[in-house]
Amino acid sequence: MLLSHRVEDGVRLASLLWEFGPGWRAISSAMVGGGIGPVEWVLNAQVPGGYARMDPVAHLLEMAPPGRGVGMLTAASVERFTRAADGGVKVAATTGLRVPTWAAAPEGAADPELAPMHMPGTINIIVAVPVAMSDAALVNTVMTVTEAKTQALVEEGFPCTGTASDAVCVAVRDDGPEEPFGGPRSLWGARVARAVHSAVRRGARDWAGRDRHSAVRRGPRGRTRSDQDITQGEEISGTTM
Template sequence: MNGPALTHRTENGRDEPVLVWRLPEPVLAISSAVLGGGIGPCGWVINGTVPMSYDRDDPADHLAGIAAGLGLSGPGVGLLTGVDVSEVVATQDTGVRLWATVGLGVPIRAAAPAETITPYVGTVNVVAWVPVRLSAGALVNAVATITEAKAQAIRDLGWDATGTPTDAVCVLCPFLENEEEYAGPRSTWGARLARAAHQAVLSGRSAPQPR
């Protein structure tokens, strides 16, 4: 799987960057994204920058419009973030490829006591490619593994946090006959995902943060 292309769109007088993965053939995806979330076929992925003041109540429709404007059709995954996606960090580990846009302007602890949190779109977005077919259970496990590695990196950076209110993950793999059943952090492919995600978040923290 090739990395994303960087393009731009104009919205409300602003020139906003967008990362676009145009996949040569459909793959299997699991995602927590607002557009294309769940498990299913995927032909493209976009990760677009929006202002930190973003408050639209129709982000899925917004992303669908961005995708259509880029000539994308069919099933895909759309992500949004308040960071400049041109600062994407790419890592890899023995066949695994991973891209992260890292915004830690609104760090939180997932199980913090109830409190009012303004969900600005700082966001750590992760898109990962695994070159083997993962079973449904392994896909779920892969998302958990990436999330654990992200939280580890955030703690290693000195933050008393596990992520932001709007983090999203997308894991892609090919449609092949033989399935890998495991993607936990000590499995072959899960360990590679974990290392790639950990390194991406550590590296991304040095990039410019949310505007």
Template sequence: MITSPRPRGWTSSLHRVEGRPVLRWEGDRAWRSVSSGVLGGGLGTSRWVLNATVPTDFDDDEPAAYLARLAASVGLAPEAGVGLLTAVEVDTAAVTVARPGVTMSVTTGVGQHALWPAVEDAAVGERCRAGTVNAVAWLDRPATPEALVNGVITVTEAKAQAFLEAGIDGTGTCTDSVTLLCPIAADGEYRDEEPTRYLGTRSPVGQALAAAAHAAVTTGLARERAAFAASDG
């Protein structure tokens, strides 16, 4: 697992709960966040992020409650962070990269292949294949809520580019998640700083965000394919 670099003010650690790995990121204070995560999703503030491995047949009807218990078991306040789930082994699959102003941690689980999201007249079982790409990005400087939402688009487009370049028939999987975090403008050293309002790729930080997402997903896909090849051998 690649655990360095890391965002300033945050630490990462690996835990095992019920025999499965849990990757924990914890900040020294709450950061503004936007997330599609199972626990702590939406716009808000977060002090930690968990990326937890679950069995491939995981079918808990209350995944948010499951993640809340998981957070508590590793000493975190369940209401204060974002929780993500994946079937890949986060202790070996996590890829962490940095670009100017951005740190990105991604776990990439696609399976043998994904499918295009828009498939006319396909049954749900035919359209959705197992797999999850969890992408978490930390920005060095404050950003507005609308900029963070803009950043979700930037990360998703960069991920789709990585999929296409890898020859995968799809732009993602049916359970992918994106989480972006940034310092709060009124907090401490950032008190007088104007937050960025745009995270598209024509901004320096948006370009760095796209580059980090692309690099991390590309590495994760290559790593997963190598694991499949080794298991077939």
């Protein structure tokens, strides 16, 4: 995994690139590489708050390496990403909670994303699982990622299921026996759930610690150190599979 920086419109922005190489496929909700298909890399690129470009796909492809991959955008601080591992599963997450949102809202309710912007909010989650999975298991794993994310947010006192712009990518091997299940009580689903829960919970604590005036939050506030103290372009050890 590689963290790098670029300058756009006078703003220093970070990007996190996870290169898998051949032999992987992924399920993703991202604008670039969304759906199910082969994947060689995943890019999580930071953009300024109030991002207004009308060509986000082209923008992502300008920053991406060659080959087939998944590209995500976020206004959250990418260099403050958090990561976790469990039983061979590896997770990297960027967490922004400017506008925590419940998935089910009353019809006609005001769009909270239109609230005045002082801190950005999006949660992007990348998961790598070192085994093959059926298509159904991939879908099931995305459910597990979302449930574990929500559990972490609620436990940290954020009354929400996430934000309205969250994205997820789950990468798995494309060879070998396919795992048929990805639910939280399956072998690999349980590992995914624990790793996602850990990464998002630490990200939520870190975000709250940096912004004491964020959207409504219940419970004690804390701050933990995340994996941000690395130099531009430095490879982050222990994340290549």
